Amino acid sequence: MSAIVLTHLACADHSVSTSLERSTPAAEGVRAEGIIDFLDAVARSNHELHSLMILRHGKVIAEGWWEPYRSDLKHTMYSTSKSFTATAVGLAVSEGLLSLDDEVVSFFPTELPDTVSPYLAALTVKDVITMTTGQDPDPTGVVTRDSNWVRAFLATPIVHEPGSTFLYNTLGTYMLSAIVTAVTGETLLDYLTPRLFAPLGITDVDWQVDPQGRNTGGWGLRIRTEDMARFGQLYLQNGMWRDEQLLPEQWVREATTASILQAPELPDSIRRTSDWLQGYGYQFWRSRHDAFRADGASGQFIIVMPDQDAVIVITSETADMQGELDLVWEYLLPAIQDGPLPGRGDVDATLAERLTTLALPLPVSAGVPAPTLPVAEATYAIAPNDRGIQSLSFQCGSGPCTVAVATDDGEFTFVFGDGAWEYGETTRRGPYRLPAKAVYVGLPPLEVAGAYAWDDEQTLRLILRYIESPHAEMLVARFDGEGVSLTLNNSLAPGSDGPTVEGLRTPSTAVTADR
Missing domain, CATH: 3.40.710.10 (DD-peptidase/beta-lactamase superfamily)
Known part of the structure; x- marks a missing residue:
């Protein structure tokens, strides 16, 4: 490419x-x-x-x-x-x-x-x-x-x-x-x-x-x-x-x-x-x-x-x-x-x-409380996968949820709001209709907005919108004891199940984001 x-x-x-x-x-x-x-x-x-x-x-x-x-x-x-x-x-x-x-x-x-x-x-x-x-x-x-x-x-x-x-x-x-x-x-x-x-x-x-x-x-x-x-x-x-x-x-x-x-x-x-x-x-x-x-x-x-x-x-x-x-x-x-x-x-x-008052819908929680530690604040080592994701870190107590992703291309941190959009920037490239041409070397950091909701005590749903493009990513993290699975979807393929990566919890690490 x-x-x-x-x-x-x-x-x-x-x-x-x-x-x-x-x-x-x-x-x-x-x-x-x-x-x-x-x-x-x-x-x-x-x-x-x-x-x-x-x-x-x-x-x-x-x-x-x-x-x-x-x-x-x-x-x-x-x-x-x-x-x-x-x-x-x-x-x-x-x-x-x-x-x-x-x-x-x-x-x-x-x-x-x-x-x-x-x-x-x-x-x-x-x-x-x-x-x-x-x-x-x-x-x-x-x-x-x-x-x-x-x-x-x-x-x-x-x-x-x-x-x-x-x-x-x-x-x-x-x-x-x-x-x-x-x-x-x-x-x-x-x-x-x-x-x-x-x-x-x-x-x-x-x-x-x-x-x-x-x-x-x-x-x-x-x-x-x-x-x-x-x-x-x-x-x-x-x-x-x-x-x-x-x-x-x-x-x-x-x-x-x-x-x-x-x-x-x-x-x-x-x-x-x-x-x-x-x-x-x-x-x-x-x-x-x-x-x-x-x-x-x-x-x-x-x-x-x-x-x-x-x-x-x-x-x-x-x-x-x-x-x-x-x-x-x-x-x-x-x-x-x-x-x-x-x-x-x-x-x-x-x-x-x-x-x-125009607004896109926010993810809505199912009325369950956010899970307590260690699920809500933990780092997971991810098994080898074709998305190049190496680890995931979550800091999701009350209020905004911070997620750090370490990949083959670098480390990226996103903040997701609870009932509101949290705005930020990222150098990670989001969904694009022309993937063969979407190697944006030199592009300024992209504006993003994130929001999250808990579907139940083990299931965290995240939406990351790339708000200088038409597109968004929809992520679902499922926590099960020491493990996590993350399913990745984006708005280019609505309704379809994207790839899933899996990993195991490591000793907790603090997650810090630029907001």
Whole structure:
């Protein structure tokens, strides 16, 4: 597995307001009841929202974060990153640095395979940006294990004529990042900072890079919820921001228009039900209701609705992204009206209060007391296992519970709250959808929040949320005399039983945590 590092950049103050303008739903013609109904529907569903921001006429009319998530935290974008990468391509085109008709091989003359096939020779930037490279299957999982991703991508066979067949290809978006770096001499992040991020007031951005230091492009961007909203509003305004044309209007139109259909052979009766079958632009998805969106795995959405002059931003964890979008169309879309709605201050206030009390559920104890020593304060030597866990230490009397884990990669200490989240940081890498690419060398410590509950006097249940990502780990420790077993699950595989490690108690050792 090749190492991945991550670049981190804090943008300087560019004398622009750091916040979007705020208003109320009624003032901007949105029925607050529809938003409340949406929140109720989310609460009844299997979708776990982490943040929601709704803009109408360029103003934020509703915003909320489900505790322990917060407005100041960045959030993993996954493939929402792709739309930002395409924006860099658009800027480079506008500066005359490249053309969509340029052949990909022209940018990497020293990385080509010994034999360049006719399809590879013909592959253009436009083919890559519209997900029509002709490779099948998506080579991402294989290529990212290589030490040279550009060379490995170019060596991957192209089996369909470029431009003819849609196939989602995350490494193709990485190649767009590599092309931007080739023509600018800068990383994607460095190139975008003065042209996009700084003018929009987006700061403290980070983005993963490959072994050569190029940003990954197709994933790896981390920004805040309001930053996502700014980006969506920029596209809603056809590239205009505060009287400055940051992005050519023609590029915005082309990027958000369908260049290819995902499955043209399917009947309209099926296409009408799916937001993944409405066409694909330049790293933007067309959506139902004449909308378009950037989206990322597990439910990271920037939904732009030109007909309604609205932007909806969601960060979440869901296994059913279409189901989450269905709720948007069922509840939020009909709430948007043609003009202001006077005399609705009460319901706006009800919504505002609701948005301040959003929270993810905490683990609930079964009403049993915490066990007495030695179970609640002990260290256990763990038998050899494929997770590299060497020992576990527990200090779980009344109040917060501290757990120290010694692994092959180092020692990590976490604090879990009793009936409340305990916040901290860790250098341990949590769950990620792309494990081959999740070797985050250089990443700042990750923000976490932990909580626990006793199911009975021998069973301790712990939840550790990585609150700059969609994901969490669920751990169950079972104590039996001198032994302990720890079952490890995470939110990427809800409902499944993860691996279990076992160990025996050693002489008690104090556990100390930085909190």
